[in-house]
Amino acid sequence: MRLKTLIIGGFAALALGGGLAGTATASFADGPATPSASPAPSKSRPPVNAPLPAPSASPRERCPKPRAGKNAPPRNCVSPARPAPALPGHPTYTG
Amino acid sequence: MPSTRARAAVPWLGCALLATAACGTSGGGTPHRAAAADRPTAAPAGAEIATVRGTSVVIRREPGGATWRTLSSPNDYGAPRVLLVDADRGDWLKVYLPLRPNGSTGWVRASDVTLTRTTRRVEIDPRAFRFTVYDGDRVLRTGKVATGTGGTPTPAGRFFFTELVRPADPRGAYGAYAFGLSGYSPTLSSFGGGPGQIAVHGTNAPGRLGSRASHGCIRVGNPDITWMARNLTLGTPVDVLSS
Structure with missing residues (x-):
């Protein structure tokens, strides 16, 4: 009975999530409702503008494992982006 | 479905299961925010960044289409050529372009770039x-x-x-x-x-x-x-x- 409940609940969750995906993505992307207000401070979060820890020397790769039996197109590995070194130069931006 | 959108849907699944009202939405936002409203890669999973593998990359108007533009790498400042990914269709990526008019997009082969992610x-x-x-x-x-x-x-x-x-x-x-x-x-x-x-x-x-x-x-x-x-x-x- 418990297993059956879990299975039914899982399907319901998938269906509900799929239906909301389009709307939910766009809504979150709009950011907080009040643009100039910062989120409420949280005890577990450092204060805004606090120094961040230095990035680790070797970012952890998060490449999906190839799926056996699937004829999926080859995909690039997606790893965390790293700050780039600054190039010396004479900018010509609009200032 | 583009993979970025699929990943973006995951947190909202839990949101819907717990309490839709509590998670809420922005209610459509204000006109002030309309210009940047469609941001498929700005979800919690983050944005994908494409870095050109070779010395140039071909840009096409549509996946598999004719060559439209070619961008060199490194760029004019000597930096590796990077492009922000707007949509991911497996072998092809829709990317924002550093070209006029502002907001221009095009398609590149996924095999021509390496992908990184930032949140x-x-x-x-x-x-x-x-x-x-x-x-x-x-x-x-x-x-x-x-x-x-x-x-x-x-x-x-x-x-x-x-x-x-x-x-x-x-x-x-x-x-x-x-x-x-x-x-x-x-x-x-x-x-x-x-x-x-x-x-x-x-x-x-x-x-x-x-x-x-x-x-x-x-x-x-x-x-x-x-x-x-x-x-x-x-x-x-x-x-x-x-x-």
């Missing part, structure tokens, strides 16, 4: 004269900006960092660092020998932050641009809200 993005609010750096939905840093004057406005829209330059004179108008942006001035076709490209950069006039003072660039304080140089990567999304 950080920058939002510029010209009305409030403030920038905010987010990591997901968490605010990392915020501070004052100066934007373009009425005659040389800062364009609104989604852009990304194209290069990070350390000016020879850190006490000059560009301050300690300058992050080139993928956008261009809507009124200046050239500036100072360049193509009218806008940037986020430091300043030697911090007293003018909080006002319209630039030719289209976004000026921030030198401590802020130094922080950005240490904590943000090329390709980071930069959303300039409507003024």
